[in-house]
Amino acid sequence: MRLGYSVETVRAAEGELMARLPEGALMQRAAAGLAAAAAGLLGRVYGARVVLLVGSGDNGGDALYAGARLVRRGAGVSAVLITPGRAHTAGLAALLRAGGRVADDPYEVLAAADLVLDGITGIGGHGGLRPDAVPLARAAHGSGAVVLAVDLPSGVEADTGEVGGEAVRADATVTFGAYKTGLLIDPAREYAGAVRLVDIGLGPHLPSVPELEALQHADVAHLLPVPAAESDKYRRGVVGVVAGSARYPGAAVLAVAGALRGGAGAVRYVGPGSDAVIARFPEALVHGWPPSKAGRVQAWVVGPGLGDSPGVDEVLDSDVPVLVDADGLRGLDPAVVRARSAPTLLTPHAGEAAALLGVAREEVEGTRLASVRALAAKYGATVLLKGSTTLVADPDPRRAVRVNPTGTSWLATAGSGDVLSGLTGSLLAAGLAPLDAGSVGAYLHGLAARLVSRDAPVSAHDVATALPQAWRDTTTP
Template sequence: MRTAYSVETVRAAERALMAQLPQGALMQRAAAGLAAACADLLGRTYGARVALLVGSGDNGGDALYAGARLARRGAGVTAVLLAPERTHQGGLAALRAAGGRVASAEEGDRAVRRADLVVDGIVGIGGRGGLRPEAEALVAAAEGALVLAVDLPSGVDADSGEVRGATVRADATVTFGAYKPGLLIDPARERAGALRLIDIGLGPHLPRRPEAEALQHADVAALLPRPAAESDKYRRGVVGVVAGSARYPGAAVLAVAGALHGGAGAVRYAGPAAEAVVSRFPETLVSEGPPSKAGRVQAWVVGPGVGDDAAARRALDDVLASDVPVLVDADGLRLLPEAAVRARGAETVLTPHAGEAAALLGVSRSRVESARLSAARELAARFGATALLKGSTTVVAAPGRTAVRVNPTGTPWLATAGSGDVLSGVTGSLLAAGLRGLDAASVGAYLHGLAARSLGGAPLTASGVAEALAGAWGEVTGHSYE
């Protein structure tokens, strides 16, 4: 599992470690890792032209010491100083001693334009706001070169992933000691490029509880429910689906598809699209009455395509009154009674996209998209429910829990009609199998994104994603289900 820690936590860990090391040793560890990453990105160090964009403080010092190592290996290294009077003097002396040079303000633009690799050491993890004009101009001059960011792309917020102005867009980012939340969450994540973590020895000094987590294959495999020899369809989990309408029968079909392909032992469907559901999935158990009369379920999925009429409201109220976990999506979110959700004894999972989250929170969509971490946390706190905020980075927050889960899988091609209905079905099946809300939402998003990736970098359909879920499950567990 990737874990990410706040700036304050990382700095406290650095102070504790530095107290145990000779002066400057920690920076040398960082510089060694940074130089190796630069060499890997270049492929050939001797004769390569490297421009260092050097700000004040330790971030610039890391870049300068790394530049010195590259210069000793035959690279032509030029440092462009954005704050000459506050440049790290030890790093600057090391660079000059290794044969590197310092460009004047007039030469800086030319050095950047000629570079094969530009190293962004402008602003460290404590930076706030966008780039200043002189830095922004130099970054613009780097177009066409490889750009590697030191610890994080300058101009992004390390703690939240927010962007409040011009930033560096890196091809790769080398971060030290621990991931920072902003590196895992858009819009900052998209600017970081490929991530590389350099171990500088912070591990023993970091707390057990991070600010953000990203599951990996092994974590998902450990959480996935698997049938035992004595399992039957009821022990595996029965998920109830309230979705679709005369206008949107496809929403019901896709939610049921996600549930069936997501591991449910059985699916009960209660709604007006029963004919469409059974014609596509004859194994579905259908009911014409209210959800509470459909039969035993271990979890409910409600909302996709139900509309906003009185019948939809009654069905939502009926499901929320149950004593099993409930996932609410799409139209169900527009009808959602906050008090009823907070009063529930069983878990509730909400799965909004940015527009739906904005409506629930009473803010603009742009605000949610620019501050995904805080939006997910606020949703979880306000409703007392697990919140799965869909989007370019899917973020899962649970009430009373500091650490959010950030989904590392997926593809922009998932922005297609019906994909959210499939995700609801998958996550509902995991709730029915007994996973708690946070785990069901995190694992559901992971499998959903992995299934989409398996279809390649091309247009996909929601039904295609549902059919690829078995393959994603097999990839995670190391078994083939093809």
């Protein structure tokens, strides 16, 4: 599992560690890891042209010390000092002693660079790049050189993933000691490129509960439901699906498709799409209205393609976990959700989340972490906020928010959210807690899309069909 920590937490851990080490030792560890990553990106260090964009803080010091190491391996290293009188004194001296230089014309060396190290601002930066750094960041991005960010791309918010102005667009980022939460969340994740964590010894000084968690294959495999020898279809869990309408019968089909592949033993369908569902999936159990007469279920899914059809109130009155998606979210009353005796999982996209919070969609997209936490607090529910980085927040603010690492832009296709709802609802019925069901559902959903897309368009049906392979991939050693 990848763990993301706040700036405050990382700095506290660094302070504890530095108190045990000789002065400057921690920066030397960071510089060594940074230089090794730079060498790996270059392939051949000898004769390579490296430019350091150096700010006034320790980030600039890391870049300068790494630059000195690259000089000793035969690279030509030029430093561009954003604020010449405030560059890290010892780091600059080390670079010059090794044979590096300070650039006279920053744009000339950037135009010829093979690699640019972004050491402009560190994890404490706010509000985007300062005006004097913006032209240099643009020149680095347009030079054709590989841009490697030091700890995080300058101009992004380390704690939130927000980008409040111009920021460096990196091809890769080397982060020290711990992942910063913003590196795992869009829009900042898009600016970071491939992220590599360099261990500098912070582990024993970090708290056991991070701010952010990103599941990996082993974590998902541990959470996936596995039937026991004595299991039957009812013991494995039954999920009820209330979805679809005369206008959108396909939503019912896709939600049931996801549910059938989510680990529950049976799927009960209630709604206007019965004929379409049973024609496609004869194994589904189709029932007439109302949902309360459909038989026992361990979880409900309500909302995909529902339009103005009834169903939300009836399902929320039940005493089992409920997943509410799409049309089910319209006008949802926080008091009703908070009063439920069983857990509720909401799965909005950014537009739906904005409506629930009463803010503009752009605000949700720019402040995804704050928005998912706000929704979870407002409704007293687990919230899965869909998007370029899907986040899952528990109503308990002391628990880490989960971020899904498997998403792909090809999932932005009609009906893919219906598949996710059915899949996640089935995991709820199989016994997973809402935070785990949302996290595992998003993980498998994204992985399935990756398996079938291969950088080409896919349909929601393709994603549903690939879910068994995604499941197998996570459980195969």
